[in-house]
Every structure is written in structure tokens, then in C-alpha cells.
Amino acid sequence: MTGAMMTGWQVLFKKELLRFWKVAFQTIAAPVLTAVLYLMIFGHVLEDQVKVFGTVSYTAFLIPGLVMMSVLQNAFANSSSSLIQSKVTGNLVFVLVTPLSHWAWFAAYVGASMVRGLVVGLGVFVVTSAFAVPPLVEPWWVVVFAVLGAGMLGSLGLVAGLWADKFDQMAAFQNFLIMPMTFLAGVFYSVHSLPAFWQGVSHLNPFFYMIDGFRRGFFGVSDVSPWLSLGIVAASFAVVAAIALRLLASGYKLRH
Amino acid sequence: MQADAPPKAAPVPPDRPPAVSFRQVGKRYTTPRGEFQALGDVSFDIRQGEFFGLLGPNGAGKTTLISILAGLARASAGQVSVMGHDVVSDYAAARRALGIVPQELVFDPFFSVQEALRIQSGYFGVRDNDAWIAELLENLGLADKAKSNMRQLSGGMKRRVLVAQALVHRPPVIVLDEPTAGVDVELRQTLWKFIARLNREGHTVLLTTHYLEEAEALCHRIAMLKQGRVVALERTSELLAGTASTMLRFKTDQALPASLAGQSRVTGRIAQITAHDAEEVERILATLRGAQVKVEDLEIGRADLEDVFLEIMGGASGSARQ
Numbered sequence: 001m002t003g004a005m006m007t008g009w010q011v012l013f014k015k016e017l018l019r020f021w022k023v024a025f026q027t028i029a030a031p032v033l034t035a036v037l038y039l040m041i042f043g044h045v046l047e048d049q050v051k052v053f054g055t056v057s058y059t060a061f062l063i064p065g066l067v068m069m070s071v072l073q074n075a076f077a078n079s080s081s082s083l084i085q086s087k088v089t090g091n092l093v094f095v096l097v098t099p100l101s102h103w104a105w106f107a108a109y110v111g112a113s114m115v116r117g118l119v120v121g122l123g124v125f126v127v128t129s130a131f132a133v134p135p136l137v138e139p140w141w142v143v144v145f146a147v148l149g150a151g152m153l154g155s156l157g158l159v160a161g162l163w164a165d166k167f168d169q170m171a172a173f174q175n176f177l178i179m180p181m182t183f184l185a186g187v188f189y190s191v192h193s194l195p196a197f198w199q200g201v202s203h204l205n206p207f208f209y210m211i212d213g214f215r216r217g218f219f220g221v222s223d224v225s226p227w228l229s230l231g232i233v234a235a236s237f238a239v240v241a242a243i244a245l246r247l248l249a250s251g252y253k254l255r256h
Numbered sequence: 257m258q259a260d261a262p263p264k265a266a267p268v269p270p271d272r273p274p275a276v277s278f279r280q281v282g283k284r285y286t287t288p289r290g291e292f293q294a295l296g297d298v299s300f301d302i303r304q305g306e307f308f309g310l311l312g313p314n315g316a317g318k319t320t321l322i323s324i325l326a327g328l329a330r331a332s333a334g335q336v337s338v339m340g341h342d343v344v345s346d347y348a349a350a351r352r353a354l355g356i357v358p359q360e361l362v363f364d365p366f367f368s369v370q371e372a373l374r375i376q377s378g379y380f381g382v383r384d385n386d387a388w389i390a391e392l393l394e395n396l397g398l399a400d401k402a403k404s405n406m407r408q409l410s411g412g413m414k415r416r417v418l419v420a421q422a423l424v425h426r427p428p429v430i431v432l433d434e435p436t437a438g439v440d441v442e443l444r445q446t447l448w449k450f451i452a453r454l455n456r457e458g459h460t461v462l463l464t465t466h467y468l469e470e471a472e473a474l475c476h477r478i479a480m481l482k483q484g485r486v487v488a489l490e491r492t493s494e495l496l497a498g499t500a501s502t503m504l505r506f507k508t509d510q511a512l513p514a515s516l517a518g519q520s521r522v523t524g525r526i527a528q529i530t531a532h533d534a535e536e537v538e539r540i541l542a543t544l545r546g547a548q549v550k551v552e553d554l555e556i557g558r559a560d561l562e563d564v565f566l567e568i569m570g571g572a573s574g575s576a577r578q
Contacts, residue, residue, distance in 0.1 A: 011378030019366050090362035094372075094421065097326050097356050098379035099348035256285075256329045 009104035012095065016112030020078055027116060031074055032123040035066040039128050042188060056219055059132040063125065064142075064215040065187035070124045071146055072207065075117030075153035076160070076178050079109045083161025084170045087253075096255070102248035106158065106241070113154030118146060134218040141217030141226050145233065149210040152237040153178075158244040162253055181207045186215075191223050206236040267476050267491065274301035275339055275429050275460035276308075276325065282333035283320050283484070294320045295484040298334070302462055302477075304428075307455050309475035309492070310464045313569060316481040318464045319359060322433050325462075326356045338429055352380060355427035357418050359434050363406040369393070369417055370402040373424050380425035392420040395450045397443075412439045419447060429460045436467060448474065468565055480568055488568050502531045504540060506554040513547040516540065521566060530567060 020027040043059040086092035095105070136142065156178075164170040185207035191199050202208045203224075213229035216222035222229070248254075283295040295317045302308040312318050323329035325336055327347055335342060341349040364372060370389065377385040393399045396416040401409060406417065419435060430451065436444045452474065455461050465471055471478060472492060480488040507525045520529045531537045537556060544551060 007381045007383060008379050011375055014378075015367075015375050018371075022366050086364075089365075090358075090360050091364045093328065093356075093358050093360075093362060094364065094376060095379065096328055097351060097354070098376075099351045099381075100379060101348070251330065255327060256323075 008098065008100045009108050012100060012104065012108035013111050016078070016082060016108055017115060019082055020112070020116050027074070027078070028120055028123060031070050031120045032127055035070050035124040036127050038066055039063065039131060043131060056134075056221075057132060060134040061190075061215075061219075062188065063128045063132060063134050064218045065211055066128065067121045067124045068146070068149060068211045068214040069182050069187045071117040071121035071150050072153045072182055072210065073117075073178065074120040075113040075150040076157040076174070078113040078116040079154050079157035080161040080164070080170055080174070081157075082109065082112075083158065084164050084167060087161070087165070088167065092254070102245055105248050106155075106245055109158050109161075110151060110154040110241070110244075113157055114147065114150040117150035117153065121146060121150075135220075136218055137220030138217050138226075141213055143217075144230065145210055145214040145217065148230075148233045148237050149207075149214065152206075152210075152233065152240055155237065155240040155244045159240065159247060162244075162247050165253070181205055184208075185211045186223070187211060206232055209233050268303045268306045270303070272303040272305060273340075274337075275304040275306070276302040276462060277337045278321070278325075278334070279336070280334040281321065281324060281331050281336060283317070283324065283329065284332045293484055295324075295331075298481075298484070298486055300479055300486060300489050302429075302460060304339075304460055305455070305458055306477060307452075307461045307475050308463065309471035309478040310462060310481065311468065311471055311478060311565060312464075312481035315483075317484040318481055319433060320484075321481070322356070322431055322462070322464065325431065326354060327351055352425065353428050355422035355425065355430045357422045357430075357432045357435050359437070361411060361414050361418070363409075363414050363417065365405070365407045368403050368405050369398060369409070369420075372406060372417065373420055376421045377424045382425050385424065388426065389420075389424060392423055395446075396420055397446050412443045415439050416443060416447070419450075423454070428458070429462070430454065431462045433464050434466060435463075436465065436470065444470075480565065482569055502533070502537060503557050504529045504531060504537065504554065505557065507552040508549055510549045512549065513543055515543060519567075 039059065039062055043062060046058045049058075083092070086095070100108075160170060160173045164173060184202065185205050186202065191202045191208065191212075194202065209224070209229035209232045212222045212224055213226045213233065216226045216229070278298050278300055281295055281298040282293070285292045285294055298317075298321060310318050310321070320329060324331045325338065325343060327343055327350070330344070337343065338350040339353040341347075341353060343350045367375065370393075373389045373392070374385070377383070377389065390399075393402055396419060398413065398416050398420065401413060406414065409417065415435065419432075422430065422432075432451070435447060448470070451461060461474075463471065463475060475492050477491050478488070479486055505526065505528050508527055509525060512520055512522065512527060512529075516529055519531075520527055522528075529540055531540055
């Protein structure tokens with residue numbers, strides 16, 4: 001039975017991968033292009049006016065921020081859009097009638113979201129490397145924060161997908177929560193350049209620690225200790241994952 | 257109207273263990289207007305190998321009961337089991353034993369027919385299932401559509417895929433929730449031929465349908481639901497024998513006497529009146545003569561399940577006939 005269940009979650013995971021891979025132009029190429037446009041516009045305007053961490057060029061500073069922003073937004077988009085589409089069109093019934101446990105659902109949806117987030121992030125990194133190549137001083141932080149950040153946003157997408165009944169509720173979640181939290185997490189600037197009040201506000205945003213820790217891997221410098229970031233990101237992931245698992249186990253908005 | 261269904265298999269002995277068991281099942285919904293009781297104290301068993309019909313008008317609770325069976329809804333009270341496995345505490349085993357054909361025409365637009373069936377098979381832990389998938393496609397007339405995307409299929413073809421998806425893990429219990437609603441005669445014949453074969457091979461079948469002639473032709477036993485309660489639960493033959501067994505059909509341009517309203521059904525010029533025996537037939541004819549109703553093309557025949565259904569739905573108040 002355990003073997004059968006393993007097969008079950010793997011199949012759901014593969015199906016979720018295929019779902020975004022079959023429309024890769026929309027789910028991978030488009031977000032890579034968006035990030036490159038951000039780099040070209042902001043890099044062009046600010047390259048000669050802003051220096052960060054002393055000697056780092058603005059374009060090089062911006063690249064890890066854009067990579068991580070892409071990882072987070074796409075990890076969220078994958079699980080949330082898959083669930084809301086399946087709920088609205090009714091085809092979620094094909095998964096609901098199976099013996100898959102809430103753990104299997106979680107592993108498959110979040111796993112596929114992490115893959116999409118990381119693939120888009122890698123795509124952004126590869127393409128933006130044509131403009132500047134940030135050093136990889138402590139690469140393990142890059143891997144740790146990319147994986148944890150993708151996992152947390154994949155889990156958050158799962159929660160949003162379960163909660164939302166309509167596409168505009170999902171759009172509200174994305175535009176009024178995920179987008180501002182990502183943009184205000186230091187993608188485009190170092191929080192040290194902010195007034196003290198806004199620095200304090202930024203420190204309440206868990207996305208800030210994901211981006212700061214991720215950038216640490218490239219430059220060996222960060223606004224806060226990477227260990228503090230690791231603790232906060234891991235704890236945030238654990239909390240969101242626990243909520244997602246609880247909702248799945250209870251059948252929230254799935255089994256009436 | 258003739259059923260498109262093949263003759264049903266031999267009745268299942270009453271000592272056969274239950275494939276599906278409903279025990280005092282209740283379901284209450286909270287709505288903005290207050291509490292709504294969708295099901296109340298529903299109890300019956302479906303024996304292994306049985307072809308069982310679940311009938312009732314719209315809103316009677318059929319789909320709610322099936323949703324609880326499939327784990328798509330949670331009962332407010334009572335227990336439901338499939339092949340001895342509780343649908344809540346032992347849901348994985350219960351769902352593995354169950355194949356559900358949903359009422360809504362749903363599909364995943366990202367996949368072809370064959371991909372959809374392989375994926376559904378994999379959810380149940382069944383790998384290397386291509387031989388059975390090919391047999392399903394063949395038997396449901398889908399062999400030439402295996403590589404087609406779901407979006408390219410007609411409504412009837414999509415309905416066939418839904419049936420194939422429900423059967424892909426070879427469940428011992430098959431639930432068909434109005435599978436022939438709005439589909440053509442060819443599909444109905446293909447489907448019933450295949451489902452009847454599976455039933456002969458030992459699969460238990462639970463069917464809800466609006467086509468009562470299908471239920472009459474296929475089902476060993478029938479439960480009728482009304483307002484969330486079982487109002488009849490009998491072998492199909494006994495259900496037909498135990499109620500009005502005679503039907504008077506005729507054409508008329510006049511209104512029927514009020515005394516016959518409770519047992520009559522009028523569609524345009526065609527009137528149908530149920531009667532239990534020859535004496536009652538005589539009384540009805542006398543009433544019509546007395547009211548000077550001009551009758552054309554009078555036929556006296558056997559009542560069918562539709563007549564029984566209407567009689568029970570018109571009169572039952574909640575206590576089951578068993």
C-alpha cells in the first residue's frame with residue numbers, strides 16, 4: 001500500500017509538472033521576459049547613480065533580487081492557479097475521489113510549484129547574466145533560500161488556491177498581498193537605503209529575509225545575518241505548510 | 257418508450273455481503289436562510305454483485321448521498337462503508353474500491369484521453385495499465401480518440417471518457433450518477449452493454465438515472481428518495497407488482513373529473529390513469545362515463561416504473577416501503 005501511495009503522489013506531482021510544461025511559453029518564458037525587462041529598465045536608469053554594498057554595481061545587485069522575485073511569484077502562481085482552475089472547472093473531482101492523502105496532495109502541489117519557481121529563477125539568471133555576472137561568494141545560501149522560498153510560496157499558493165472560490169479572489173490575493181510583499185522586500189534596493197521606519201517595516205516582511213539571504217550567497221554581504229534569515233524563512237515555511245496541511249486534511253472548501 | 261439497455265443479470269442472493277452500506281446517514285447544510293436537511297436517516301445496503309437503482313426527483317438527495325459515498329461530501333450523521341471500509345476512517349481503501357462517474361461533464365483540458373486515463377490510473381497506484389486502458393477505450397468506442405485532446409471531444413465522447421476514468425483502476429463498486437443524461441442512443445447502448453458485462457463479472461453497480469425505463473430494465477433493486485428520505489426500497493419486480501399494476505391510456509379533449517386527479521397524469525391530449533385491479537378499472541371507466549368525458553384510443557396495459565415512481569412520489573410521506 002505504501003508503494004501504491006508513493007506512486008499516487010508521484011503521478012500527481014508529474015501531472016502538475018506537465019500542466020505548466022505544456023504551456024511553458026506562458027508559465028516560464030513570459031516571467032523570464034518580464035524580469036529581463038525590469039533589469040533593462042531599472043538597470044539603465046539607475047546603473048550610474050546607485051552603488052550597493054560599497055562596490056557592487058546596481059545591475060549586478062538587481063539580478064539576484066529579480067531571480068528570487070521570479071522564484072517566489074512563480075512558485076505561488078503554480079499551486080494557486082492549478083487549484084483554482086481545477087475547482088472552477090470542476091476537474092478537481094478526479095483527484096478528490098482518489099485515495100491520495102493530504103500529505104500526497106501537499107508534496108505534489110508544493111513540489112511542482114518549487115520546480116516551476118526554480119526553473120523560472122534559473123532562466124532569469126541565465127538570461128540576465130548577459131548584462132552582468134554577480135559573483136557566487138557563498139553559493140550554499142543561494143540554494144537554501146531558493147528552495148525554502150519556493151517551498152513557502154508554493155505552500156502559500158496552496159492555501160490561496162483552497163481559500164479562493166473565484167478568479168478575482170485569487171487575483172486580489174496575488175496583487176494585494178504577494179506582489180507588494182515581494183516588491184517591498186528589497187528586490188530593487190537595499191533596505192539600508194530606507195528611512196529607519198521603513199527599515200523596521202521591511203523587517204516584518206518574511207519575503208525580505210528570503211531575498212536578503214539569497215543575495216548573501218552572491219555577494220557575501222547582507223542586510224541581516226543569513227542565519228537570522230534562515231530561521232525566519234524556515235519558520236515561515238513551517239507555519240504556512242502546517243496551515244496548508246491542516247486545510248487539506250480537513251477538506252476545507254473541497255469536501256463539503 | 258423502449259429501454260436501450262440489455263436484459264439484467266440474475267438477481268443477487270440476499271445473503272450476499274454488502275458492497276455499500278448506508279447507516280442512518282444524515283446531511284445538514286447551513287444556508288443563509290437557515291438549516292437545510294438534505295438527507296435524513298438514510299439506511300440501506302447494496303449487496304455485492306447487485307445492480308442497484310437510486311431514484312428520486314431533482315433535489316431528493318441522490319447526488320448528496322453519492323457525494324458522501326465518494327468522499328466529496330461529509331455526512332452530518334451516520335456511517336457509510338464500501339466493501340467494509342468506512343469512507344471516513346478508512347477512506348483510502350474505500351476509495352480504491354469505488355469508481356465514480358460524476359454527473360457534471362468535467363475534464364482536464366491539458367491532457368489527451370490516454371494521458372488522462374494513465375494519470376487517473378496512477379493516482380490509484382496502478383501502473384503499467386495500458387492493456388486495460390486499451391480495453392476500456394475499445395469497449396467505450398474511444399479507440400480512435402486515444403491521442404485526442406479532451407477539448408476536441410464532443411459532449412458524448414467526454415462522457416465516455418468519464419466512464420473510462422471511473423473504471424480505470426478496476427473498482428469492485430461502480431457508481432454512475434445519471435451517466436446517460438443528454439447523450440445519444442448509441443452511447444447509451446454502448447455504455448449499458450459494457451456496464452452489464454462488468455456487473456455479470458461481479459462488479460456492483462449503483463445507478464442514478466432520470467430514465468426510469470433504464471432502471472427498470474437493469475436494476476435488481478431500487479431505492480427511491482424523496483426530500484432526503486428513503487420512501488421505497490424493494491426488488492424492482494416487487495415494486496412494480498406492489499403498486500398500481502394497471503394503466504389506462506386514452507386521448508381526450510376534456511378535463512378529467514376531480515375524483516381522478518390524484519391517480520392521473522395528463523400530457524396534452526393523452527391521459528394516463530393508474531389502477532390496482534379490474535374492479536378499479538371498471539370504477540374509473542364508470543366515473544369517466546358519468547362525467548361524459550369522450551375517450552378515444554383507450555388502451556389498458558401494465559404499469560411501468562415511471563407510474564410507480566409518480567405514485568410513490570405523489571403519496572409517500574417519509575416512511576419507507578421495504
